[in-house]
Amino acid sequence: MTGLLAGAVALVTGASGLIGRGIAARFARAGAAVVAHGHRGDVSALVAEITAAGGRATGLRADLADPDACRRLVRAAAEWGGRLDAVVNNAGVQPVQDLAGMTAEQWRAVLDVNVTSAFACTQAAAEVMAAGGSVTHVASVEGRQPAAGHAHYSASKAALVMHARSAALEYGPRGIRVNTVSPGLIDRPGLAEEWPDGVERWARAVPLGRLGRPEDVGDACVFLASPMASWITGNDLVVDGGITARPTW
Template identity: 70%
Template sequence: MSGRGLLHGQVALVTGAGGGIGRGIARRLAEEGAAVALHCRTSVASAQETAVAIREAGGRAVVLRADLTDEDACHRLVAEAAERFGGRLTALVNNAGVQPVQELAGMTAAEWRAVVDTNLTAVFACTQAAALMRDQGGGSVTHIASVEARFPAPGHAHYGASKAAVVMHARTAALEYGPWGVRVNTVSPGLIDREGLEDAWPEGVRRWREASAVGRLGRPEDVGDACVFLASPLASWVTGHDLVVDGGATSRPTW
């Protein structure tokens, strides 16, 4: 594996590792020396492909399936991830999430709950399960939030609210888990590129590129780099923090 070994000896669980951002996070954690459990619900082939690539490069990876809208499944997932790598878990990345578009006036309570249960309640349950780190010398928990935690977008009342809550959850968890040696932070990405995005949303991609101080969209590996930092000893005094990874887009004035 390439990398500097910043996470040598660590064991990490990445939820939602079948999607583009999750794959990028898992690859970067593995490149820096962590053994990685890749969680997925339906994107099994994608997660397996990433795990195979990690193993072929000399790393350690397993794929675990779970429905994170089930609280008990969240606890079983965290326990199994630790069990698969000798009973230890040192890093959890709560990445799994959904981002549907739905106007607020026509949104049903069921549609609201579908987003909140996946984006927020699952984060709560997995983080609660990660309390096992207190008996293992500590660790880190990183929630993947969004710039929409602070900057709203039409059609995303449920999504933005869930991500804002995730940021506050991490800050509160940081206070409670800190005495155990467990740090809790968030990463808030801007627009991350994926296959077909420019064809599906050309105007939005154009606006994001123009807003970015560095003139490009984000890559999954950019989010992965932030997660590596927060899980590494380099961030040993960083907790309760929201790390924005958006190419400087939200630094632009809106007037």
């Protein structure tokens, strides 16, 4: 994929996390200049890694629970790059809380970070993007199949899919495409030790026989931002090793 996005400028939110880091690294590998966003997490090592490999990158901080901060972030990314071709709305939180005991504040905290940030960043991106621009939300297979303790998270991911479809409809005439990527279970260090039964169940059920990797999500996002996807918008690209193809009965 080297050179697929040569000359492009991409903003990846939540790039301090495992998936966001993987997405940003794949954009850089495809030739894009990368704006790596972080809030509490540090993105300096990621920026240094991209730069050392001959790429161009910078890090920006913002609290994406604040819509105004989202808009400032997008404008700063466009100013740094001299343009903005792609935004990946990856930032999100995934707390566990039983629905019966969930407070309205806990509900709003997840929706604000996972959905409102994508709304605000997309709106701001559409103001600075030229025709051919791409916005991708990172949703989840839980937007289709919820898990216990994730009512707020699952609802937020389902909302991202519908927001992307709505934005695709409204921004399409301006040449801006909006899609979602819905990952399945992505591996990380220590996951098998922390959740052995869940990892074992997934590995048994998934047709391709493994957990996902951050680069699997990154490759899907790069594809959707590239000219290869120039006639794809309003689509949800499921990246789950085939797990949702299994019958649920």
